[in-house]
Amino acid sequence: MGKVLDFRVHRPAGGMRASRALPTDKADGLFEPVAFSRAVLLLARSFVEVHEASPRTAALFATQQRWLLCHAALGDYFRTIRESGTGLTRRGLGNLALQYAIASRNTAYAFFDEALQYDVIRPIAASSGPQSEQVAPAPFTLQMLAHWYSVHFQALDLIGGGGRVARFHTEPKNLLALVQPIAAHALLTSPAIRSPGPLYTIFTWADAGGLLMDRLIAGIEPEVLARQGRLLTDVSSISYLAQSFGLSRAHTSRKLAAAESIGGIGWSGRRGHSQLWISRGFYEEYAHAHARKLLILDEAFTNVLSALEPLGEKSMATADRGLAEEWA
Numbered sequence: 001m002g003k004v005l006d007f008r009v010h011r012p013a014g015g016m017r018a019s020r021a022l023p024t025d026k027a028d029g030l031f032e033p034v035a036f037s038r039a040v041l042l043l044a045r046s047f048v049e050v051h052e053a054s055p056r057t058a059a060l061f062a063t064q065q066r067w068l069l070c071h072a073a074l075g076d077y078f079r080t081i082r083e084s085g086t087g088l089t090r091r092g093l094g095n096l097a098l099q100y101a102i103a104s105r106n107t108a109y110a111f112f113d114e115a116l117q118y119d120v121i122r123p124i125a126a127s128s129g130p131q132s133e134q135v136a137p138a139p140f141t142l143q144m145l146a147h148w149y150s151v152h153f154q155a156l157d158l159i160g161g162g163g164r165v166a167r168f169h170t171e172p173k174n175l176l177a178l179v180q181p182i183a184a185h186a187l188l189t190s191p192a193i194r195s196p197g198p199l200y201t202i203f204t205w206a207d208a209g210g211l212l213m214d215r216l217i218a219g220i221e222p223e224v225l226a227r228q229g230r231l232l233t234d235v236s237s238i239s240y241l242a243q244s245f246g247l248s249r250a251h252t253s254r255k256l257a258a259a260e261s262i263g264g265i266g267w268s269g270r271r272g273h274s275q276l277w278i279s280r281g282f283y284e285e286y287a288h289a290h291a292r293k294l295l296i297l298d299e300a301f302t303n304v305l306s307a308l309e310p311l312g313e314k315s316m317a318t319a320d321r322g323l324a325e326e327w328a
Contacts, residue, residue, distance in 0.1 A: 032159065037225040039155035039294075040287045044217035046151045050144065051211055055246065056118055057144060060111075062211050062245075064196075064204035065103055068188060069111050072096040073121075074145060075184025077137060078177045087124045087134035100188045146172045149179065152297050159294070164301060175304065183300040192292045197285040199264040206255055208245040215241065216265070216278055217286055230277040232268060 051058040061067050076096055077088040090112045097108035115121045121135040137145070150172075153164035168175055187193050196204065203209035219233035235241055242252035256276075259265045264282040268275045 034226075035159045036287065036291070038222065039158045040283075040290055041218065041220070041222060041225075042155050042158065043151060043290055044214045044286075047211065047214040048218050050147070051245065054140075054144070057120060057140065058211070059208060059246070060115060060118075060120060062208040063206065064201075064210070065107075066111065067204075067210070068100070068102045068194075069093070069097060069108060071180075071184040071187055072100055072102060073112075074137060075181040075188075079181040081136070082177065087136045088121070089134055102188070142176070145180070146176055149176065149297070152294060153301070155290075156294055156298050160298075164298075167305070168301075175301075178304045178308075179297075179300050182303060183297055186296045186300060187293065190292065190296060193289070193296070196289045198262060199259055199282045199285050200289055202258045202264075203255060207251065208247055209255055211245045212241065212247075212252065212255060213286065215244065216276065217283065220278070220283075225283070229280060230266070231280065231283055232275055232277045235276045236274060238272060 047058075051062070061070055073088055073093050073096065076092060080086050080088070080092075090109055093112050094105035094108045097103045097105065102108070103111075112121075116123075116135065119138050120141050122138050124134050124136045150165055150168060153168050156162070157164050195201075200213070203213040206212075216233050216235060219235050220231050221234075224231050238252055238256065239249050242249045256265060259282070263279055265276055265278050268277055
């Protein structure tokens, strides 16, 4: 799986057990193989479970472009609500899409309208009309975001030890509001995150393509990852795979065929009637993308905790007074 990262030790903040912060300048190396493989499977299976629990909301995060728009929107919301008490606007999301070169204004506006329609975001104040209406994430959206961070912190704890999950759960609202703007900007400006490998790109820029890729990875048994060469999955039906994510069989077949054409996947026996395998290169491309993301999240979380430590528990407990809504 590659070389082991040289973890540096930092002083824990706010009661967090000693943990090893993962330096982003060494992202080209992979983590300790066994622990990292467990973390990759944890992430893939968690993403599939989230979709099964709430497919409509999860679909908003299921392509690279939508995922980037979500992080841009949420990062900007938490930043502006703390600085000025204002929420996110449709025009503001359009500006963010251009600023970070994610999409056109019209694409960002369509995404905003869809999120509003499906109660992913909710109006919090109206001024001169829908173009300037301020919105906030719906409580369920914030719960999903908190779960997303929790799963990633759990993965980091599996890799490097420490108590990120426990620390995050002591005050998720406060920490989410502080970490998201930092993490979002880092994710949006990372060349490695924005330009993943060719196999990753085949899936992540298609409707629910990221979920197709997650499902293939999730279908690998842990003991198989220690072997070289092809990795057998538990997926054997294109129709079932497509139906699971609300996709057409034709669309799913095209994505799989594109990956197959460059050696990323294949059939273990008769095409369409046997288990799919993915190449070692496909797995490592997927794992590498998550490694870089985990390094960014760990750095953001470490920086927030380091900044909070001098404030003391009282200040930390009241750090979210500027938030417009409470969420359970």
